[in-house]
Amino acid sequence: MIDAGDSGPHSDPRTTPGFPDDSRQPGEWIARYISKRLDFRDEVKLDYFLLTHFHGDHLGGVYTNSVKTKKGGDYFLSGVTELYEHVPFSKIVDRGWPTYSYPSRLKGKAIENYLKFIEWHHGKSGTVIEGFVPGSKSQFALLKEPERYPDFEVRNIIANGIIWTGEGENTRNLFPLDLKNVHENKLCAGVRISYGAFDYFNGGDINGRLPINLEKWLDVETPVGEVLGAVEVCEANHHSWIDAMSESFLQHIQPQNIIIQVSHVSHLNLSVLQSMANKSINPNLKHIIPTNIPELSRAYLGEDQVRKMSGEGGHVVIKVDPGGDTYSIILLDSNNESMRIKSAYGPFQCR
Numbered sequence: 001m002i003d004a005g006d007s008g009p010h011s012d013p014r015t016t017p018g019f020p021d022d023s024r025q026p027g028e029w030i031a032r033y034i035s036k037r038l039d040f041r042d043e044v045k046l047d048y049f050l051l052t053h054f055h056g057d058h059l060g061g062v063y064t065n066s067v068k069t070k071k072g073g074d075y076f077l078s079g080v081t082e083l084y085e086h087v088p089f090s091k092i093v094d095r096g097w098p099t100y101s102y103p104s105r106l107k108g109k110a111i112e113n114y115l116k117f118i119e120w121h122h123g124k125s126g127t128v129i130e131g132f133v134p135g136s137k138s139q140f141a142l143l144k145e146p147e148r149y150p151d152f153e154v155r156n157i158i159a160n161g162i163i164w165t166g167e168g169e170n171t172r173n174l175f176p177l178d179l180k181n182v183h184e185n186k187l188c189a190g191v192r193i194s195y196g197a198f199d200y201f202n203g204g205d206i207n208g209r210l211p212i213n214l215e216k217w218l219d220v221e222t223p224v225g226e227v228l229g230a231v232e233v234c235e236a237n238h239h240s241w242i243d244a245m246s247e248s249f250l251q252h253i254q255p256q257n258i259i260i261q262v263s264h265v266s267h268l269n270l271s272v273l274q275s276m277a278n279k280s281i282n283p284n285l286k287h288i289i290p291t292n293i294p295e296l297s298r299a300y301l302g303e304d305q306v307r308k309m310s311g312e313g314g315h316v317v318i319k320v321d322p323g324g325d326t327y328s329i330i331l332l333d334s335n336n337e338s339m340r341i342k343s344a345y346g347p348f349q350c351r
Contacts, residue, residue, distance in 0.1 A: 001034070001046050001048070001049045001050070001083075001089070002049075002050045002052065002191070002202050002204075003050070003051060003052055003058040003059070003080075003204070004026075004027060004030050004049075004058075004059075004060065004079050004080045004082075004083045005026070005055070005056055005057040005058040005059050005060050005061075005079045005080075006018075006025065006026040006027065006056065006057070006060050006061065006078055006079045007056070007057055007061075007263050007264070008056070008061050008063050009063055009064075009065060013296065014264055014265045014266070014294075014296060015263065015264055015265075016262055016263045016264065016292050016294055019292075019334040019335065020334060020335050020336050020337065025077070025078065025082055026060075026079065026082075027060060027077065027078060027079055027080070027081070027082025027083040027085070027086070028082060028083075028085075028086060030083050031082075031083050031085075031086030031087045032086075032337065033315070033337075034046070034083075034087050035086070035087060036337070036339070044087055045087065045088050045089070045090065046087055046088070046089045046090065047089075047090050047091065047143055048089065048090070048091050048093065048140050049080070049084075049089040049091070049092045049093070050093050050094070050132070050140070050189065050191065051080060051092070051093070051094040051095075051114075051189075052095075052188045052189045052190065052202070052203070052204025052205070053095060053184050053185065053187060053188045053189065053204050053205060054094075054095075054096065054106055054108075054110065054111045054114065054184060055110070055184055055185075055205065056079070056110045057263055058079075058204065058205070059079050059080055059110055059111070059114055060078035060079015060080050060081060060082065060110065060113075060114075061078055061079070061109065061110045062076050062078060062109040062110060062113050063078065066078050069081065069085060069117075070085070071085060071125075072120065072124070073116060073117065073119075073120030073121070074116055074120075075113050075114075075116040075117040075120065076113050078110075078113070080114065080117070081113065081114070081117045084117070084121075088125070088127065089127060090126075090127065090128065091127070091128040091129075091130060092118070092121075092127060092128070092129050092130070093129075093130045093131070093132050093139060093140075093189075094129075094131070094132060094189070095131070095132045095159040095160055095187055095188070095189045096131065097118070097129050097130060097131040098129075098131065100115060102160055102187075103175075103179045103180055103181055103182060103187075104180060104181055132156060132159040132160075132189040133156055134156050134157065134158055134159050134160075134162040134163060134164055134171045135155075135156060135162075135164040135165075135168075135169040135170060135171045136155075136156045136169055137153050137154065137155050137156070137169070139154070139156060140154035140156075140191070141154075149195070151194070151195065151196050151324065152194065152195045152324075153192075153193075153194045153195075154191055154192070154193050154194075155191065155192045155194065156189070156190075156191055157190045157191060157192055157201070157203070157224060157227065157228065158188070158189065158190045158203070158206070158220070158224055159187065159188065159189035159190070160175075160187050161173060161174040161175035161179070161182075161186065161187065161220070162174075163223055163224065163227060164227055165227065166227045174217055174220065174223055175217060176217070182218075184205075185204070185205040185206060185207055185238060185243075186206070186207070186218065186220050188203055188204035188205050188206045188220075189204060190202060190203030190204060190206060190224060192228060192231070194324075195320050195324040196320075196323050196324015196325055196350065197232075197324050197325055197350035197351060198232050198233075198320045198324040198325075198327055198350045199228075199230070199231040199232055199233075199350075200231060200232065200233045200234070200235075200318065201228055201231045201233075201234045201235065201253065201255075202235040203221075203224060203235070203237050204237075204238075205237065205238040205239070205241075205244070206220045206221055206224060206237050206238065206244070207220065207221060207237060207238045207241070207243040207244040207246075208220055208221025208222055208237075208243075208244065208246040208248065208249055209221075209242065209243045209244060209245075209246045209272075210243075219246070219248075221237060221244065221245075221246050221248065221249035222246065222248045222249060222252070224249070225248060225249040225250075225251070225252030225253050226252055228252065228253050229252065229253065230253060230254045230255075230284075230351055231253050231254075231255055232255065232256050232257065232327060232348065232350050232351070233255060233256065233257045233258075233259065233318055233327075233329075234253055234255040234257075234258050234259070235258075235259050235261065236258050236259065236260040236261070236276070237249070239260060239261055239262065239263065239264070239267035240258075240260045240267055240268065240269060240272045240273065240276065241266060241267055241269060241272070242266070242269045242271070242272060244272065245258075245272050245275060245276055246275070247275055247278075247281050250275060250276065250278075250281050250282050251281055251282065254282050254283075254284045255282065255284070255285065256284050256285065256286045256287075256348055257285075257286050257287045257288075257289065257329060257345070257348070258276055258285070258287075258288045258289070259289050259290075259291070259316050259318075260288065260289070260290040260291065260309075261291050262290045262291050262292040262293070262294070262297075262313070263292075265294050265296045265297045265300070267290075268290065268293065268294075268297040268300075268301060270300070270301060270305060273288070273301070273305060273308060273309075274305075274308075276288055277308040284351075286345070286348060287309075287310040287329070287345055288308060288309045288310065289309065289310050289311050289316055289329065289331070289345075290309055290311070290313055291313050291314065291315075291316060291334075292313040292334075293306065293309070293312065293313055310343075310345065311331045311342065311343050312331075312342065312343075313331075313334065314331040314332050314333055314334045314342050315331070315332040315333075315334050315339075316329065316330075316331060316332075317329070317330040317331075317332060321347065324350060325349070325350055326346070326347040326348060326349055326350060327346060327347065327348055327350065328344060328345065328346035328347045328348070329344070329345045329346055329348075330343075330344045330345075331343045331344070
């Protein structure tokens with residue numbers, strides 16, 4: 001599992017409402033989705049949880065209606081902590097363990113609640129907590145019959161500005177050594193999941209579109225794109241907000257399909273959408289698939305731009321065929337728990 005955030009009680013019309021509805025908190029809805037997918041196991045439990053960075057929409061916040069855990073500990077249930085309440089994890093990996101002080105001590109209600117959660121479970125519940133190791137291909141290793149899948153790999157690409165070089169497990173530092181402060185999004189952990197010829201990238205909220213006169217090292221996307229090369233599917237960096245999915249990044253990774261996690265109307269940015277849909281930048285593009293298209297976004301973009309995207313939103317399932325040479329993408333209805341197939345795309349040939 002990668003990230004499990006929320007956007008709090010729904011009151012802002014620009015924020016995507018919870019799906020299927022607001023009768024449960026997002027963490028519980030996520031847990032129910034996972035439980036239905038893992039019903040073949042004796043115990044519904046996640047082997048790994050990766051937290052890309054410490055923002056509420058990826059981590060979960062603390063709100064006036066937040067309730068305390070019933071498992072012990074002095075933390076509230078929201079996002080990651082609420083998911084764990086229903087579906088525990090064997091290992092949690094984040095960019096900050098064990099000090100949570102790079103480049104400076106993290107602050108805010110969301111991270112303070114998460115730290116109480118980490119402190120409680122470390123050494124008490126049997127959950128392993130680790131810091132993300134850039135360059136590693138063993139931190140998220142297959143646990144069931146790995147010998148059957150020698151060409152499956154989860155490669156740690158970047159975190160805290162430390163990026164894999166593409167050789168062995170070697171890394172280099174993108175940031176100044178005396179760094180005292182930088183936006184949290186620049187520090188995100190990102191992974192590439194590979195199976196056969198198939199590659200998928202999730203970089204959390206890394207970004208690379210820079211205002212004039214900012215230092216070039218603040219462009220995290222370009223070096224990530226250089227080391228990644230072509231991928232079949234890319235989770236849109238920073239939800240395709242105005243500062244992400246730069247032309248340089250798109251040219252390097254040439255994604256066939258881009259998935260956008262939409263939790264706010266600003267996540268469907270016109271200029272960024274035009275770059276992602278530009279076939280002169282990426283002639284390999286097949287589909288841009290958002291998890292939701294808010295009505296405010298539809299009115300802002302106009303139907304000509306909306307038609308550059310595929311589907312009407314829902315749960316996005318990427319199904320890679322045995323051997324990893326082809327894959328398909330299926331959209332499931334997120335308005336209820338029926339898992340009804342709304343649309344399907346592919347199969348696509350991996351490169």
